Amino acid sequence: MSTSDTVLVLGAAGQIGTDLVMRLRNELGSDKVIATDVKNQGGAIGNDGPFHTIDVMNGQAMAEIIDKYKVTHVYHLAALLSATAEKNPMFGWKLNMEGLFNLLEIAREKKSFQIFWPSSIAVFGPTTPAQKTPQHTIMEPTTVYGISKQAGERWCEYYFNKYGVDVRSIRYPGLISYKSAPGGGTTDYAVDIYHKALDQGTYECFLSANTVLPMMYMPDALDATINLMHAPAEKVKIRSSYNVAAISFDPQTIAASIQKHIPDFTVTYKPDFRQAIADSWPQSIDDSAARTDWGWKEKFDLTAMTADMLLNLKKQRDITPSH
Numbered sequence: 214m215s216t217s218d219t220v221l222v223l224g225a226a227g228q229i230g231t232d233l234v235m236r237l238r239n240e241l242g243s244d245k246v247i248a249t250d251v252k253n254q255g256g257a258i259g260n261d262g263p264f265h266t267i268d269v270m271n272g273q274a275m276a277e278i279i280d281k282y283k284v285t286h287v288y289h290l291a292a293l294l295s296a297t298a299e300k301n302p303m304f305g306w307k308l309n310m311e312g313l314f315n316l317l318e319i320a321r322e323k324k325s326f327q328i329f330w331p332s333s334i335a336v337f338g339p340t341t342p343a344q345k346t347p348q349h350t351i352m353e354p355t356t357v358y359g360i361s362k363q364a365g366e367r368w369c370e371y372y373f374n375k376y377g378v379d380v381r382s383i384r385y386p387g388l389i390s391y392k393s394a395p396g397g398g399t400t401d402y403a404v405d406i407y408h409k410a411l412d413q414g415t416y417e418c419f420l421s422a423n424t425v426l427p428m429m430y431m432p433d434a435l436d437a438t439i440n441l442m443h444a445p446a447e448k449v450k451i452r453s454s455y456n457v458a459a460i461s462f463d464p465q466t467i468a469a470s471i472q473k474h475i476p477d478f479t480v481t482y483k484p485d486f487r488q489a490i491a492d493s494w495p496q497s498i499d500d501s502a503a504r505t506d507w508g509w510k511e512k513f514d515l516t517a518m519t520a521d522m523l524l525n526l527k528k529q530r531d532i533t534p535s536h
């Protein structure tokens with residue numbers, strides 16, 4: 214990153230945006246990171262630096278902000294996640310695709326900024342090899358979210374090849390964070406479980422005990438994102454989206470890691486519609502291209518993540534006891 218960077222974060226109030234905005238404001242200075250979301254925000258996102266209300270379906274509003282601040286890097290994080298999009302498929306498709314198109318079109322015209330756009334393990338489906346899923350493999354997603362991400366990947370690569378738009382992307386696994394809650398994903402259980410362990414000592418999980426999914430702790434996800442955005446362009450050889458991986462576990466294994474800190478913690482299992490989504494996704498990911506091309510490496514395993522999550526969530530509860 215350099216002091217001449219001016220960053221725009223779309224969807225800044227979401228799970229990734231909340232963490233990313235705080236980190237970028239610490240590193241670049243608050244006035245260099247413009248946060249936007251579809252809803253007005255208070256708190257750190259709304260008050261600690263520039264904030265604007267922007268709907269990503271309004272391309273003109275997006276273009277005006279990019280001009281106004283002479284933005285050099287855009288992180289486009291506004292989307293409907295897997296479980297929410299299944300409940301409202303047409304809106305999921307519309308939001309996830311139109312938001313991306315609006316930004317790609319502005320980039321094509323201006324050529325003055327780089328784009329980060331998140332993809333997901335949801336681009337894979339039941340016909341994909343589930344273990345060590347390769348970078349290039351069968352992709353037949355069965356969710357609206359997965360279909361929108363796969364189509365988005367194709368369009369990102371198209372805009373890079375055809376128009377020279379510098380767009381970069383990661384296929385995130387399930388992300389786990391303490392600063393912000395996820396919203397509407399199939400992997401959300403792996404965040405809820407820590408909160409319930411501390412607050413209630415028991416958790417009812419919406420996936421079965423042995424549902425293995427690829428996951429990552431948020432500090433690692435932010436490192437991956439920022440490192441990819443600042444890698445020299447010639448090292449970014451994949452312009453659809455990179456596989457990245459850190460940890461794979463199932464609910465009973467994360468529960469056991471929490472029980473090392475909270476021995477009385479209990480979990481029950483009551484799978485719902487999200488089980489079928491999880492069953493269609495890979496269990497582990499081969500991310501050797503990201504490791505070779507731009508040096509990706511995670512810092513947190515499950516043990517380290519659980520210790521850090523519980524420590525930070527306890528601190529939050531000490532500050533706000535009614536949590």
Ligand code: SER
Binds near residue numbers: 295358386
């Ligand atoms: N965490 C996301 C979800 O569950 C996957 O990209 O929808």
